[in-house]
Amino acid sequence: METSMRVLSHVDGSAVVSNNGTKVICSVSGPMEPKSRQELPTQLALEIIVKPAEGVQSTREKLMEDQIRSVLTPVLARYLHPRQFVQICFQVLEAGESKDYTVKEVSVGINAAVLALVDAGVPLLSMCTGTCIGITSEERRLIVNPTEPELLECASVHVFCLELGTDENEKIDVRNVLLVDSLGTFDESQLFQVLETGEKECIRLYTELRSVIKDKVSRDFVWKQ
Amino acid sequence: MAKDIEISNSESKFILEALKLKQRLDGRACDQFRDVEIELGEAYGDVTVTMGKTKVQCRISCEVAQPYEDRPFEGLFHITTETTPMAGAQFENGNNTGEEEVLISRMIEKAVRRSGALDVEGLCIIAGSKCWSLRADVHFLDCDGGLIDASCIAVMTALLHFKKPDVTVLGEKVTVHPVDEREPVSLGVLHVPVCVTFSFFNPDDTEENIKGEHNGEISIIDASLKEELLRDGVLTVTLNKNREVVQVSKAGGLPMDALSLIDCCHKAYGIVEKITDQIQRAIKQDSIARNQYAHILSSENARES
Amino acid sequence: MSKLLLPGDVITAEEFRAQQISAGPGIYCDPVSQEIKATHAGLEIVTQTKKGTSVYVDYNSKRYVPAVGDFVIGLIVGSFGDSYRVQLSNFSNPVTLSFMAFPNASKKNRPTLQSGDLCYARVCSAYKELEAEIECMDSTKGQDAGFGHLEDGMTIEVSLAYARELLFNESYPLLNILGNLVEFEVAIGVNGIVWIKTNDVRTTLACYKSILACQDISPTQFEKTVKLIFNNTLKSADEQ
Numbered sequence: 001m002e003t004s005m006r007v008l009s010h011v012d013g014s015a016v017v018s019n020n021g022t023k024v025i026c027s028v029s030g031p032m033e034p035k036s037r038q039e040l041p042t043q044l045a046l047e048i049i050v051k052p053a054e055g056v057q058s059t060r061e062k063l064m065e066d067q068i069r070s071v072l073t074p075v076l077a078r079y080l081h082p083r084q085f086v087q088i089c090f091q092v093l094e095a096g097e098s099k100d101y102t103v104k105e106v107s108v109g110i111n112a113a114v115l116a117l118v119d120a121g122v123p124l125l126s127m128c129t130g131t132c133i134g135i136t137s138e139e140r141r142l143i144v145n146p147t148e149p150e151l152l153e154c155a156s157v158h159v160f161c162l163e164l165g166t167d168e169n170e171k172i173d174v175r176n177v178l179l180v181d182s183l184g185t186f187d188e189s190q191l192f193q194v195l196e197t198g199e200k201e202c203i204r205l206y207t208e209l210r211s212v213i214k215d216k217v218s219r220d221f222v223w224k225q
Numbered sequence: 226m227a228k229d230i231e232i233s234n235s236e237s238k239f240i241l242e243a244l245k246l247k248q249r250l251d252g253r254a255c256d257q258f259r260d261v262e263i264e265l266g267e268a269y270g271d272v273t274v275t276m277g278k279t280k281v282q283c284r285i286s287c288e289v290a291q292p293y294e295d296r297p298f299e300g301l302f303h304i305t306t307e308t309t310p311m312a313g314a315q316f317e318n319g320n321n322t323g324e325e326e327v328l329i330s331r332m333i334e335k336a337v338r339r340s341g342a343l344d345v346e347g348l349c350i351i352a353g354s355k356c357w358s359l360r361a362d363v364h365f366l367d368c369d370g371g372l373i374d375a376s377c378i379a380v381m382t383a384l385l386h387f388k389k390p391d392v393t394v395l396g397e398k399v400t401v402h403p404v405d406e407r408e409p410v411s412l413g414v415l416h417v418p419v420c421v422t423f424s425f426f427n428p429d430d431t432e433e434n435i436k437g438e439h440n441g442e443i444s445i446i447d448a449s450l451k452e453e454l455l456r457d458g459v460l461t462v463t464l465n466k467n468r469e470v471v472q473v474s475k476a477g478g479l480p481m482d483a484l485s486l487i488d489c490c491h492k493a494y495g496i497v498e499k500i501t502d503q504i505q506r507a508i509k510q511d512s513i514a515r516n517q518y519a520h521i522l523s524s525e526n527a528r529e530s
Numbered sequence: 531m532s533k534l535l536l537p538g539d540v541i542t543a544e545e546f547r548a549q550q551i552s553a554g555p556g557i558y559c560d561p562v563s564q565e566i567k568a569t570h571a572g573l574e575i576v577t578q579t580k581k582g583t584s585v586y587v588d589y590n591s592k593r594y595v596p597a598v599g600d601f602v603i604g605l606i607v608g609s610f611g612d613s614y615r616v617q618l619s620n621f622s623n624p625v626t627l628s629f630m631a632f633p634n635a636s637k638k639n640r641p642t643l644q645s646g647d648l649c650y651a652r653v654c655s656a657y658k659e660l661e662a663e664i665e666c667m668d669s670t671k672g673q674d675a676g677f678g679h680l681e682d683g684m685t686i687e688v689s690l691a692y693a694r695e696l697l698f699n700e701s702y703p704l705l706n707i708l709g710n711l712v713e714f715e716v717a718i719g720v721n722g723i724v725w726i727k728t729n730d731v732r733t734t735l736a737c738y739k740s741i742l743a744c745q746d747i748s749p750t751q752f753e754k755t756v757k758l759i760f761n762n763t764l765k766s767a768d769e770q
Binding site for chain 3: 012029031032077080082083084118119120121123124126127164165166175217220221222223
Binding site for chain 1: 268
């Protein structure tokens with residue numbers, strides 16, 4: 001996974017994440033003044049926009065918006081900014097999958113969103129990471145982060161997203177499952193396999209994001225070194 | 226409509242005072258275009274253009290479609306420019322009816338599509354029944370002024386970079402060969418129009434422009450976002466390397482006389498020449514990098530070209 | 531460097547369990563589990579005060595969220611009843627500046643700020659559910675305290691951590707280096723706006739560029755960078 005943070009100058013936070021042929025840029029602005037129809041009386045309102053690499057927004061992008069919203073909503077400390085709103089925009093730069101799939105864009109988008117939210121300084125209760133896993137139709141093998149040709153060999157593909165943090169003993173603490181979205185045919189034991197592999201992968205991504213953020217913070221406080 | 230960026234009186238006064246001394250906030254000279262950075266992606270027709278803090282991505286895609294009935298020999302070509310709040314919170318999602326958004330898409334449309342930069346007849350597969358439908362999606366990632374200029378460079382570079390899959394026609398039967406099966410073919414680009422935007426300020430009095438005499442007018446090339454917000458007039462000229470003026474657009478603002486228009490075109494030509502060369506260089510480098518193994522794999526004898 | 535905290539990290543320090551702690555910016559106490567967590571990515575700062583231990587996360591961002599006692603530079607965007615509406619950062623909720631929050635204010639003696647003017651002020655009320663309020667005087671004494679209209683000059687938008695460093699760290703060398711080169715007036719708002727004014731456009735421009743450039747480099751390079759910028763700016767202005 002390749003990442004960079006603070007790539008755009010006119011929004012509060014931004015990040016680019018690319019992974020196995022999929023590249024998504026995410027921008028975050030806020031907390032700022034909402035339009036009156038967006039305002040929520042007790043909590044932070046979210047506007048999530050996903051733009052495809054090619055063509056105009058369709059129901060496919062709306063589906064991605066909804067999935068990303070369901071992941072990010074529980075992670076945000078929404079009650080700290082009532083009657084305000086945060087705008088999160090995603091632009092897919094390289095889809096890395098055909099229009100029939102959304103798994104890669106969603107999982108990469110979620111990782112980009114977390115980095116952009118951290119960059120913007122929007123309060124978060126936990127971190128979250130997302131990954132996608134495919135199961136091949138012939139050997140029933142699990143592929144983490146499949147490439148486009150691998151994706152076509154899969155009987156089912158799954159997006160898996162975890163809420164993570166660090167507990168008081170500085171151990172990684174898995175707090176919740178935020179999203180499991182599956183496409184294709186699979187059985188119960190396969191799903192459990194996916195959850196098990198997905199957890200390992202999400203924890204690995206969490207440590208990776210941690211070191212990315214550490215670099216960013218040390219660049220932010222260049223005068224403290 | 227989303228809210229506008231507010232500029233304080235102190236700031237606008239200072240920017241104008243500095244311009245009177247021929248100084249700009251980013252240290253450029255008045256007639257200096259920002260350095261353009263062109264990045265070509267893995268896929269054909271994926272281009273990112275960076276000018277200072279302005280960043281625009283253009284992506285070309287194509288599919289087989291039916292041509293218009295009244296133009297059976299021409300393929301279809303669309304350019305879409307949609308603004309999102311990613312470029313700045315002043316832009317609203319899905320609202321392309323704002324004055325600025327409409328102007329940007331119209332200008333790019335005029336500069337590229339209506340100037341015949343792309344040979345649309347080359348997109349025809351079978352007259353009247355099948356043709357390529359090409360679309361250019363322009364994504365504004367970051368806006369620090371000069372969106373028109375940057376988008377035009379991005380679209381033209383992407384068109385030069387893009388390759389469409391090869392087709393074979395047998396009677397009425399069309400076979401599209403996937404890219405990994407047969408070498409894809411480039412598009413027919415007839416000329417490369419480049420936009421250059423001039424911004425005008427008159428810190429004293431706009432009336433003076435008409436009366437002539439004490440003209441305190443200041444003109445700058447490639448304004449940044451703040452300069453764009455403060456300007457009194459704007460002129461966009463589009464030229465190509467053959468010294469052809471593709472379009473001149475001056476919608477209201479300060480009046481200007483014919484001589485200074487010609488002067489602007491001359492200044493713009495120097496910039497256009499430089500940028501066109503840069504585009505060609507980037508395309509060439511990319512094709513060399515892609516074909517680095519071609520001479521090993523090729524069974525042809527080398528020919529003098 | 532002090533310890534790095536990421537959002538969702540539970541605060542560990544042993545001494546916190548025994549005594550009362552006060553949580554600063556970037557720290558959140560979960561109302562159900564009573565866990566104390568970080569909500570921002572930054573450095574953990576723990577200080578001992580008379581009341582007990584206070585802990586906060588020092589993080590850098592671009593968008594300002596009002597907090598009581600902060601010095602800010604606001605832009606007047608309009609007036610509403612007997613108060614001004616002031617913007618502290620682009621697209622944020624505007625804050626109120628009452629006509630009465632000026633020294634020697636009375637019903638008859640109205641302040642003369644216009645829409646588009648800048649003013650230096652202090653945040654006097656900031657509840658997350660309500661519009662924040664700012665004031666242009668020391669409200670404990672009702673006296674002038676150096677706040678008010680900032681005339682002319684130029685503003686520079688910087689990151690919030692950099693603005694705090696400029697304002698609070700007296701040993702931070704940048705302003706001293708600039709002070710050796712040129713005479714200037716400065717006001718720093720922790721909302722990420724620095725206002726600077728010299729008696730010449732060229733030197734103001736050089737200060738503007740210097741302050742922006744020093745945001746991303748280590749203090750050891752300040753002197754060299756600032757001198758270079760001053761030389762270039764003044765020279766190119768002289769040539770014109």
